[in-house]
Amino acid sequence: MTEPWPDQSPSGGSEGWEELSRTTVYAAYGRSVVEARYRLPSGEQATFSLREDRPSVAVLAFTTAGEILVTRQFRPGPGQFLFELPGGYVDANETPLNAAERELLEETGYGGDIEVVGHCFADAYSSSMKFCAIGRACAPRSRPDPEGTEFIEVLSVRPQLLRELLRAGNFTDVDLAYMGLDALGLL
Structure with a gap:
């Protein structure tokens, strides 16, 4: 550096x-x-x-089978389906870790050993902080329970396919995904 x-x-x-x-x-x-x-x-x-x-969090969640959970849903901004890491806003009086655990469970039904590993600003014209969490040994815990406006398809992909999705340009959490991969020594 x-x-x-x-x-x-x-x-x-x-x-x-x-x-x-x-x-x-x-x-x-x-x-x-x-x-x-x-x-x-x-x-x-x-x-x-x-x-x-508000601050937000996304989870790079590894299943017990060594795959990574990603979501796919329609996003009105670009008007198309996008891939994302499970995540969302950090609620008032909630820590980024608690939000990561809650969002992972709500969107995918999975839970595991979650750890917040970093953060960054959303962009140069925003005061919003984005937190990166990683999840290990994630397994199904309940049925997904997304919000009423969320229609989420949950997928599990091998790390190489995640890298391909990140490079393809239709993934929203590229910065946090790479932050999580780096924290795990997988870059």
Whole structure:
């Protein structure tokens, strides 16, 4: 890994950036869009549209047979079926670990030894944090119990097929899947 540039702060920060205002322009379903106005290091001012969502979690879950659980469901944003890792939002007063266990059970009916192994931001224009969990020795525990708007197909795939799905471009949790594979030493 290369060293940070001299003017970079490895811990983050806002050196030279001053937030001047923040206005919520849309809020519903735990999501909001805000417009944030900043004074830039150059002295200029700029407004950015930012997305703020609740934190989320996805689980790279290995079954007792060594396969990985993936879900397939229609997603209205792109208007097509996408593959995903089981997961969802972290509810208020819930830890990412508890959310990972709950979401895995709700969406797939599986449970196992779950561990949160990392996190990242959703994107550069979002304050939302995405957590990666891995699951070992996952086995059926109950019938899936998805939310009323979720129509989920649960699949189990070999690690090589997961890598092919990740490269194909119709998988939503690519960053978290690779984070989980890396945590397990499978890259």
